[in-house]
Amino acid sequence: MGGGRARVSCAVTDGGWCACVRRVSVRRTHARRARTVVNASSNVRRNPNMAQLKAGYLFPEIARIRTAHLEANPDAKIISLGIGDTTEPIPQAIVDGMVAGAAALGTKAGYSAKGGYGAEAGQMELRAGLAEKFYAGTPIEKTDVFVSDGSKCDISRMLQMFGTGRKIAVQDPSYPAYVDSSVIMGNSTGFDDATKQYQNITYMPCNADNDFFPDLSKAKNSELIFFCSPNNPTGAAATRAQLTQLVNQALETGSFIIYDAAYSAFIGNDDCPKTIYEIPGAEKCCIETCSFSKYAGFTGLRLGWTVFPEALKFSDGSSVRQDWNRMMGTSFNGASNVAQAAGLACLTDAGMKGMKDLVAFYKENAAILKSTWEEMGYKVYGGTDAPYVWVSFEGRDSWEVFTEILQKTDIVVTPGAGFGPAGNGYVRCSAFGSRENINEAARRLKEKFSK
């Protein structure tokens, strides 16, 4: 520690809030002095919300375990049915549009048209195309559609916009970004080791007993209700009647639904709406987020969108869309122009066909996985209107099952408990994979896990 420098240590540690300010009585005369300063830690306290989070975010954690398995078993031919990551090339018509968009940035005219800062909410041509292709017949207009770098990013940003101290409800199990981002924004008071739930967040169990549609009455006092259909991870697609019940309750209690439609292209059942805005009144209580990730293989390219309808108002009558616009303008600079070029190519006839074929391919994979587990004697859910197959291990610890599957077959699945406590006893198998890998996974599973 530098001479003449008083360092007042702080009594509050371990993520607690510390208001103390170190008093310093230093006269520093030249730069060299600083090299002698020992400053092992700063005076900046850690955000206690960050300290609440358990371990790592789910998928990086699984990637870490996969890497460790591979290091211990260098010859293992790992097949990932874990993170829902696309594996097939982007359809050629879409790649062509993207390449043309990229090449144009090397020309005067192309750069002048789309090279520089774009609108934070996305190119209007793309917003209009999304409204036309995905929201025709609903009250949604192009100016309600905000293009972004993906749903996960938008979920974090919208929780930042809503601010701290919100009453959040989630399906249990659900995509972990809902809860983790809520915790970061201070919407929980801490993790409860007994229930495996974050306090102050309402968990609505979805399991075989309720056909994976929750008891919504648990969320009557919630302000923001996350709802994903087709659901990640259970694969359950909600019916029109169920979504009507969801929307009606929100209209009555005055809550907002944050509806995650990232997998709606996988819906085949006509009784399951592809957007929440098919439900009357949804434009007054629902935000819908969606993405090209699973439609066109854009998981790495990054392009999604979120809908904030004009009719959505805060309790003071002010516009939610207007705050979102301000939020995006302040914390975002638009999705990559090359990704937007690819997005426009998605909306052409050839692009739409490419996406349809790609989704059909992954649905066939899902059917193979589903029938594999069924033939082996397991209870299996999802996999029909979703790329996820949700396999019951009847009360077993899901991390234990995950580990057993990895060790016996070199297959990475996702432990159900990673999506919430009600996911324990299940594992999620993702249908994203080459046909060769899916067939090989089916073979290995049959060999080692048949009942």
Place this chain on the structure above:
Amino acid sequence: MGGGRARVSCAVTDGGWCACVRRVSVRRTHARRARTVVNASSNVRRNPNMAQLKAGYLFPEIARIRTAHLEANPDAKIISLGIGDTTEPIPQAIVDGMVAGAAALGTKAGYSAKGGYGAEAGQMELRAGLAEKFYAGTPIEKTDVFVSDGSKCDISRMLQMFGTGRKIAVQDPSYPAYVDSSVIMGNSTGFDDATKQYQNITYMPCNADNDFFPDLSKAKNSELIFFCSPNNPTGAAATRAQLTQLVNQALETGSFIIYDAAYSAFIGNDDCPKTIYEIPGAEKCCIETCSFSKYAGFTGLRLGWTVFPEALKFSDGSSVRQDWNRMMGTSFNGASNVAQAAGLACLTDAGMKGMKDLVAFYKENAAILKSTWEEMGYKVYGGTDAPYVWVSFEGRDSWEVFTEILQKTDIVVTPGAGFGPAGNGYVRCSAFGSRENINEAARRLKEKFSK
């Protein structure tokens, strides 16, 4: 209002915190009932932090005024010296790398290598390249470098990671995202119309009297100090001695510096460091954010990075980098793979030369603008080690000057007050533009604004 439904209206309006929960005594029996529900506003209160923000974010506001001017004057040939947006094509060697990266996503092998979800912190090859090209000779390692979709986005995310109730200090004037993102995260108690400052945020005036380097003692009690060099908007590049003073104070008081180096490629003066990590001890107190936007014309492509050194610790001794890693894993999914391909191409010899030439071109523009104003009899700052020329209008209202310039010359500049109250009396001219436009702007200005 639906029959049988009691709607309790809330007495707290206008962005106030409202804890009331509507009591509903409804028995809803079928979906049709919802269509009769009138729900003009919800029960979700507006975030009072969002309500604190003044008008729109600066640059969308200016874009709006520009559009209005064009509508009123359809024949106007507008030249923008406003938002610092690049205008020249991306260097061909970089475009070639980007196009190859995009095309590869249409092939099995290419998609398999880089098509799917990437690491949230960026491809390690790119992180290593950034560390090598920009941080050689400093303590920064590749694992300290986090690739992202840009500095503005990272600033918002890092304020989210730090959480609410922070003591923030900024140079005045400065890039508006620092203050606006701080306000969104609840680090201010409101806007003071008299001082034109957000309360609880420390403004450190930078003006001609202090040679645009602030009195740092004002920030002795601050936790997070934003510092931008070369500065946006004043164009001032801090010297080694000045940055040493900044780092030493932070080490002594235990605060963190968030150092914005987005324009450091424009530095020509050898006495001005290109990264804060040239200063001894900076790795213990500084986060540095940077971007390809102004180096390679990536404003629309979106690729930047932020450095969180391993030695940076919270007051409890825990790792800031580790929290940032968790933050990025939860709220981000990696920069676009095509943008990362372009970033890798930037780091080749041909890419580095392309960037150097591009920066030199914009610096020539800056020199033209600077000498134009000087010849016209104005006091002018910046424009030597930065792409911004900061023109004094000696106490005049800067929005008024902005409007006068727009109306008389069809040139968009940026009013200094948009960057903070100490910016009033100045306008910022951006050197991003074609040579033809810069010369034409110089001609128009000389015609209408010569003293």
